[in-house]
Amino acid sequence: MEIQKFSADEVKKAANEIKKGGLVAFPTETVYGLGANALNPQAVKQVYQVKGRPSDNPLIVHVTGFEQVKAFIAKSHPLAESLVHHFWPGPLTLILPIKPDAFDAVVTGGLNTVAFRMPNQPLTLELIAEAGVPLVGPSANLSGRPSPTTADHVIHDFQTTIAGVLDGGPTQIGVESTVLDLSDETKPPMILRPGAITKDMLEQVCQSTILIDQHLVSEEEAPKAPGMKYKHYAPTIPVQMVSEHQWEEVATFLATHPLRAGILAGPTASGKVRGEAAAVYMYANDSIEAATRGLFSGLRALDESQGGLDILYVASYPEEGLGVAYMNRLKKAANHMYFTNNKSENS
Known part of the structure; x- marks a missing residue:
């Protein structure tokens, strides 16, 4: 069956596919994400399968706000709520320690942390609310290829392997969110993946030093956040x-x-x-x-x-x-x- 392209007035239809355990790509201000119920391990496994994504690569969990995050985290970082106040909804992902068994290992990549984000896209926030669950949402492309910035990019990559894509038009930013590691409050926060929320912007809010991880993750290593592999986002042409x-x-x-x-x-x-x-x-x-x-x-x-x-x-x-x-x-x-x-x- 061909991918359904859901329009802005068909969010409930897209949410129903999520509730049935299906995969629906959704727009954000950065790139399109491949959505599945984050609390359904079988649905999440399908995300890895259709993307061809390594199973040690953790997924970002998309939420409607920090109140939803609080249900899953073991402890909030002292800077978390201030960062949320300034940058959510928006292109900032926060890595936080979670309660035991809050998410299946297929979501966490075997780690005791999860990356959370509230996208600045009303259609997707409506989709999450209609589905009634947080959604995993790695970029909706075949693993290692350039990320999708339109619904047609998603359709090109997945053809018949996912239920649908919620069409929100072209994305505004064009690269994935900044990922900030707040998993250990005894250490300075660290940017694991740069994005539109820059180091200077974060330091202005935090009033403290923000580190940037310069380590290039090899193919054999397990990354702590998406997009950390040495080669990524590559077309077939050199x-x-x-x-x-x-x-x-x-x-x-x-x-x-x-x-x-x-x-x-x-x-x-x-x-x-x-x-x-x-x-x-x-x-x-x-x-x-x-x-x-x-x-x-x-x-x-x-x-x-x-x-x-x-x-x-x-x-x-x-x-x-x-x-x-x-x-x-x-x-x-x-x-x-x-x-x-x-x-x-x-x-």
């Missing part, structure tokens, strides 16, 4: 990152080499190489906000372009503010490779 001053060099290289290259960049950068590129996906403007919003959709569009491409050249941005989250995703999509006259160089 990706190389291009810094701002390299685009003329890319154009010269393509003029003398028989490569079908796809370009993913803002108007200024893409204009320097457009004549030599086989395909161009242009960000709406040169800002980091536009780049972040367009990264995953651009990777998908170029990956699926007709005729096939040999390589994708993607614009890099300074690693500051939102650029930290953008580069975190791009580095993993590119396996940390930069353009150097087609001699790839690790970052």
Whole structure:
């Protein structure tokens, strides 16, 4: 059976599928999530199966507010409610210790913590409320591929393997939420995955130091949060990152080499190489906000372009503010490779 696309006035229908143990993708302000009843281990197992996701990779649990979280956690971190007050609903995920047996191990990845988030998307908050249970919601894509930012991306990846997708239109931010580890109040909070809520924003609220986990999780290691694997978000075509001053060099290289290259960049950068590129996906403007919003959709569009491409050249941005989250995703999509006259160089 083909995936059903539920409209905004069909939230109850989508919730009924969740209640029956089915999987329904839902929109958030970041990317689309693959929803299942977080209290139904069999439904959650289906999430892993259809995504092809490693079972040691824990899932984020989506809730309607912190009151719902309190039913599951063993102890609240002193900073938790202040962060919730400032950033929920929004793109901030908090990792907290849970009560024994609050969730099945299939949700926690065998850990004694769970990551909670309240998305800033009215349709999804309505879906959770209608379902009457918190929902797991990893990105609604095949594991390791670029995350989905439209309902059609979800349909492309899953075809007939899930019950439906609640269509909320294109997402606003374009990369997944910031994940903050609050599981041990004796240690400073640590960002395990950067997102739109930046280190500076968190420190302003917490009035304390926020650490950033720089460890790259190998394929053999169990991550504490989603998106921590060394290579992730990758299209099938090789990706190389291009810094701002390299685009003329890319154009010269393509003029003398028989490569079908796809370009993913803002108007200024893409204009320097457009004549030599086989395909161009242009960000709406040169800002980091536009780049972040367009990264995953651009990777998908170029990956699926007709005729096939040999390589994708993607614009890099300074690693500051939102650029930290953008580069975190791009580095993993590119396996940390930069353009150097087609001699790839690790970052």
